Amino acid sequence: MILYKLQCCDEHSFDGWFRDGKTFDRQAKAGQIECPYCGKTEISKAPMAPNIAKSASHDIESANSVAGDRVTETRAHQVAQQILEAATKAREYVEKNYEDVGDKFADEARAMHYGEREEGGIYGHASEKEEKELEEEGIDFVRVPGSNRKNS
Numbered sequence: 001m002i003l004y005k006l007q008c009c010d011e012h013s014f015d016g017w018f019r020d021g022k023t024f025d026r027q028a029k030a031g032q033i034e035c036p037y038c039g040k041t042e043i044s045k046a047p048m049a050p051n052i053a054k055s056a057s058h059d060i061e062s063a064n065s066v067a068g069d070r071v072t073e074t075r076a077h078q079v080a081q082q083i084l085e086a087a088t089k090a091r092e093y094v095e096k097n098y099e100d101v102g103d104k105f106a107d108e109a110r111a112m113h114y115g116e117r118e119e120g121g122i123y124g125h126a127s128e129k130e131e132k133e134l135e136e137e138g139i140d141f142v143r144v145p146g147s148n149r150k151n152s
């Protein structure tokens with residue numbers, strides 16, 4: 001048996017075992033050797049020394065780009081985590097310092113806006129319809145992401 005370093009016409013390199021050099025020539029000519037990466041059958045023996053250097057640097061490049069993807073992924077995860085933490089902090093701040101008016105949020109916000117009640121921080125729930133009405137009346141409010149509705 002003989003081990004050849006092979007490459008396809010797209011420069012994918014791989015190893016192939018053959019009974020002898022002639023067997024390789026015959027199989028290659030007959031299109032019986034397939035590139036394991038792309039399935040092409042235009043296979044040749046990889047030139048020895050220069051190709052080893054080239055394929056080595058190619059491997060390093062792809063290793064780097066894989067690492068790069070991982071960094072991007074980790075970074076995206078960190079940013080998502082930070083946003084989540086900020087949202088949680090904002091919610092905690094609101095829940096600690098503002099008055100919970102529950103489902104009456106729209107009424108209370110409106111009352112405050114028209115001076116019918118004391119100004120102060122309130123929080124609660126508003127339906128989409130209520131939110132829209134408040135916006136139309138020019139009443140400022142902030143949506144707190146991930147606000148957990150109390151099931152009482």
Ligand SMILES: [Zn+2]
Pocket residue numbers: 008009010011012035036037038039040
């Ligand atoms: Zn290939």
